[in-house]
Amino acid sequence: MNLNTNFSNSILSALLDKNIATKTEFTPQLIANAPHEKLKHHLEQELRTCTSFTFAVAFISNAVLTDLKVTFADLARHHVSGRIITSTYLNFNQPKIFAELLKIPNVEVRIADADSDFHAKGYIFNKSDYQTFLIGSSNLTSNALIQNYEWNLKLSSKTEGRLAEQINQEVEKQWQKAQPLNQKWIDQYAKFYSENVSLSSPTTPFQLENKSPLTPNRMQQAALKALINLRSEGQKRGLIISATGTGKTYLAAFDVRNYRPRKFLFVVHREQILRKALLSFKNVLGGPADDYGILAGGTKEIDRKYVFATIQTLSRPDILNELKANTFDYILIDEAHKAGAASYQKIINHFKPEFLLGMTATPERTDDFNIYELFDYHIAYEIRLQDAIEEKMLSEFHYIGITDYEYEGQVITDNTPLKHLVSRERMDYVEQQIDYYGHDGDQVYGLIFCSRTEEAHEVAQIMTQKGHPTVALTGEDSVDNREATIKKFENGEIEYLVTVDIFNEGIDIPKINQVIMLRNTESSIIFIQQLGRGLRKSEGKDFVTIIDFIGNYQNNYMIPIALTGDQTLNKNSLRNKISINQTVGLSSINFSEIAREQIYNSINNSNLTLLTKLRASYIDLKNKLGRVPLLVDFQKYGSTNAQIFVDKYENYHQFLFKMHDQQALTTLEDSFLRLISREFLNGMRVHELILLQDLFTNNGKYSKNDLITELSQMGTYTDVATITSLEKHLDLTYYQPNDSKKYGNTAMINLVENTYHLNESIWNSYQNNSYFKKLVDDVITTGLINSKNYDLNTKFTLYQKYTRRQVNSLLGWPTDQSSAIYGYKEKMGFCPMFVTYQKRADIPDELNHNNVFYNSSLLSWYTKSPRRLDSNEVVRLLEGNQNNTIDLLLFVKKSDDEGSDFYYLGQVDFDSDSVEQRYRTVKGKEKPIVKANLKLRTAVKYDLYLDLID
Structure with a gap:
């Protein structure tokens, strides 16, 4: 399908018939700042994929410009440049904005004629042979890109299209009339601004000393x-x-x-x-x-x-x-x-x-x-x-994570010698970055954190020599000297304070508007303490800029933990936190390409479930509760994800054994805990949990009819395959021999005259062993809590993650055949399709199908080889999908680094026009393969879509 056809179908789909398949992101769409789809996300994504760009916006805020500087710097590395045309309309743009714009080397800026009442809001991105436009109501401000309910139309066009021609001509007309931005113009505007513009009220300090009467927030x-x-x-x-x-x-x-x-x-x-x-x-x-x-x-x-x-x-x-x-x-x-x-x-x-x-x-x-x-x-x-931050109790912050200085072609690591950490070359780099990313307000009040006392003193000396009055304060300084220095800092006599750890807590300097981190993140607690030094609100300060110089450190994985508060120790969760730039209220978290890659590598290479880490999490919660915590406590208090203990130790009793907090269990009791923990704790299917709960509260017996009625009243599905699957999971006939052995090789329930009977030994243990009873109840309770993450009405919930093994189970297939599920498998009216979007370089050719998301609703897909258009399997899938006798279910993960689970993206259909015979060379021989495009019935939510294709 050529480019012209793609555009034609996109226009027809948008304006005539939504069911027409579109192969690319050319389809016009409205962007209104939904929870998972901010205009800021679209803007950053288009910047990352363009060859050049033009912004035509009346208003620009310093906060959002600080965020975008990270992307602009990445573009400069790839020799991509752009233009911005803005204005002095209503005197919204302060002189500082223009000074900050002038710092961006790969962006040319012009100022619209003051008499033109320039109030445009448009963003143009040039691609190889087409353009994408974002036009609507959003200026380049944090509120407009993140929070406000805005209307912005995203559309694409060939450059020879009439609308594209009209937009480009209008932009060029304004550009030619506009005044180039330079320092002379900024100086003149600053003089006019100070003499004529009444500044709006400064940000009110959080502590409302001047208001009467004082009332609690x-x-x-x-x-x-x-x-x-x-x-x-x-x-x-x-x-x-x-x-x-x-x-x-x-x-x-x-x-x-x-x-x-x-x-x-x-x-x-x-x-x-x-x-x-x-x-x-x-x-x-x-x-x-x-x-x-x-x-x-x-x-x-x-x-x-x-x-x-x-x-x-x-x-x-x-x-x-x-x-x-x-x-x-x-x-x-x-x-x-x-x-x-x-x-x-x-x-x-x-x-x-x-x-x-x-x-x-x-x-x-x-x-x-x-x-x-x-x-x-x-x-x-x-x-x-x-x-x-969400409650706006603290100052807005803009975190910038960038790569540290390169020494001999390598980014600084844990082992880089101290002399290179404080070298003049490194400090030249640091000075360039802190000047580029800047600060809020007219004067910098900066705080620099270093790793060592010697380094702090050398940094202070070099910064002062560079014209930035800087003083180092460490534990060696007396309290009187610290307080005198802080007073000078607050009075503006000193630009920067450099410290190692004495400012982690107990210091209150609201004026701080820039925090520089020149040290490894060794503790998420200390990271938050240091970041927090700049979060107090202060008159004349709208936000604090956090610039983190990220080296190639082993524990970079702590950065997303600290910034987002995600203590689950779940790698997938942490990777998701940095896949796209995050927002917390109007605050933002931004990483450069290289810094993001360094954190990804740290997450992938770190063992987050080391016993030492789990023990620390366990002891902290034990201290907090004053007793041995249960799995449900970890779920309730946002600590380590309870599933991690089961994934690593197969049941919580085995972990408690490591903590020396366990009590005695028989082999059968341990096997039963292993079964219910591994299979049902995740809460993906509530059926087994409900039956177990009913059996333990009804003397080990429960009617099958009563169970089905109860499940129906809950609003969940009760098809025959699912109920049969439930029974096979609990009588162990579902499992392969290895798993059945782990679970005791003994049926845990039996169905007698339409009544479920719990294994007699398990029932006796539950009655007589309070420790066993507590652990069993804990699994059931935690599983029921986890079940709230899933839609009870369906077997699979959009955007939740599933392994092949879990899909096999939830589909109600009679036995565990997950080891035989490769790319896809059709059985009992279902065909789950598993796609690893980014394949490893070492994967065999016959498995390395280059899947492509053409847009958030269309994905290319390949059969196994050898397959032809008339192969029984291919014909059965195509006809089954067309006749609605086979449901195609799509599961996608970004890469094998993300583990064995896949996002569920919903049901899909074959685009019949795209089905074609292809060939692939495998070990020197040409093998037939069939390619088809999959149309997603529900478009992937935008933030996940960006994560997958990034």
């Missing part, structure tokens, strides 16, 4: 209610976990206002934080100044109603001896994760308040101290970074 309201409920249950201790910058201090003040204590104590580790906290409490509580006292350094005001103390002073024996155990009825420990230290333990053991509250952003510790136990395992409320 939504997060604080929920937390306050949780604290009231906790105390109403008679609890004496509680923990608040809340991301940095979300108003923990004000939350505490609101709770103290609710509680009305006779005497209150606030404990913190630094006097600077203490004095800021006192002011915040005054804003909320009011009252006379002499109600508030400080216990720090040489100040000893312990007779006040509200006492604010540093741990260093409070823990002194002479101070504690003056204070009785019941002196304070409400005590608050700030940065409560530090409470394992001896000084904190001393005061906690000394005082007996009516209520003890701990507050922290990072309860996960690398030491053995259990913060949860200290607060009686009562987590009153929790809000993490991603939630806080």
Whole structure:
């Protein structure tokens, strides 16, 4: 099918008959910023596949320009350039925007005539022999590309098409009339702007000190209610976990206002934080100044109603001896994760308040101290970074992940010598990148994180020599020196602070608008702490730019874990997180091509399920709960995916054995747990779980008719093949010998006179072994929770992932034949088709079929070889699909690196016009093969489509 035919069919499909098959992405479509299809995704994808581009947009925001600079830089590497024509219409574009545009070497910019009222919103992408247009209501701003309900039409045209000609002529006319952007023009515009344009109100700081009366925000309201409920249950201790910058201090003040204590104590580790906290409490509580006292350094005001103390002073024996155990009825420990230290333990053991509250952003510790136990395992409320950003409690951020400096042609690795980490050549590269990606606001307030103290001092020296006043602050500096330096930084006398780890927490500098990471990501906790330094809102700051210089490090896989909060240890999930640039609210996560490849390699090459990692996750949750966690706890609390324990150890009992937390099980009990965990925990089919639940609650017996009625009332399918399959799974006749042996070679149910009977030994164990009962119930409960991820009405749920083995099972085939399913297999009216989109280079020629997504609704497909158009198999599939006697089910994965499971993309049909005889050379011999295009009944959602074809 030639290009002209493709365009013709696309136009006919869009304007005349939607059922006409279109082979390419030429079909016009409306883009309105749906959850899985943002205009930003389309824009970035078109940029990645174009030979040149032109943007004609009236308004441009610094935030979205920061994001696109990553893509522009990748295009420059491939010698692709573009043009932007913009305007001064309504004076929306600030002078800084034009200065930032001038930094992009492969983009030529012109400014529309001021008298033209230029208000266009169009994006043109030139391809090899056609063009794609995005035209509609969206300017180049974050809201317009991500969040707003917009109407934008995406269409493609041959360059000789009338519409393309009209658009191109109009753009060229405007381009020729427009003023080229240069520094002289920017200086003149900046002078006009400062003299004539009234700036809109700056961003309001999150902590609303100037508003009266102060009221809790939504997060604080929920937390306050949780604290009231906790105390109403008679609890004496509680923990608040809340991301940095979300108003923990004000939350505490609101709770103290609710509680009305006779005497209150606030404990913190630094006097600077203490004095800021006192002011915040005054804003909320009011009252006379002499109600508030400080216990720090040489100040000893312990007779006040509200006492604010540093741990260093409070823990002194002479101070504690003056204070009785019941002196304070409400005590608050700030940065409560530090409470394992001896000084904190001393005061906690000394005082007996009516209520003890701990507050922290990072309860996960690398030491053995259990913060949860200290607060009686009562987590009153929790809000993490991603939630806080979505709720707009924190500053918007734009993360830029780019490759680090290359030394001798290789990107910096774990083993690169220190002298090369701080070489002048590397710092030249760093300076170029931080200037290119820039910052919000007129002046930079930058924070640089390094790996070593020596490196920090050298970086500071080189940056200062380059004209960027920079000071290194490390653990070797005194508190007084740190505070004096920070004051100079806040006053604008210093551009950058360089540190190793002292700014990970406890430092509050809202003005920070650029964070530079020049170190390996060794901990997702520390990564978030460091990123969080720039997330406090500040007057005149709309967002913070995070520039991460990513070397070729083994643990780069931690970056998507930290940025997205995905702690599941699931490789597929992590790869999906970086496949396309992510958004969190209006914040964004952007990776350059090379950096994304480095992270992919790290994910693929890392063993995320090492016992050490699983043990750490287990111990953290055990500490949090105060007991041995179950699989259901991992699912509920967003920790490691419960399925990972089963995939690695076959049942949770075997993992608990590794943790020395197991109890005794018989061989049959262990085999039964292995069966239900491996086969049913995923929740893909609810039928077995419901039957097991019914058997265990009905003395080991349950009517088959009652089961079918129950399943029907749930709204799930009850066809004969599925019910028979259920029975074969539980009487073990479905499995191949190896699996049957693993499961005990003993039927776990028997059907007698239309009634299911549970294996008598299993029933006795369930009644008499509480440990076994707990693990069985845990699998069933977790499986039922997982089943909520699937559509009960169908055997397969769109966009969920399935292995060949799971497909074989869910189709109700009598025995496990998954090892014989290669590209496809037709049986019992179904033909699942498995496509690995990107084939390995070493795969045999006879299997290496080059599948191509022509668009999100059309995929090329090949039969096995040797096959001809008149082969029985080919005729049966074609006729069966045409007569609706065979359902074609499409399963696709990106590559073999992603494991053995495939995305289910729904039912497909053969495009009869595309069926043709082809030939493939296999080991020097020509073999016949049949090619056909598959028409997807449901177009692939756009973000997944981009992931698959990338």
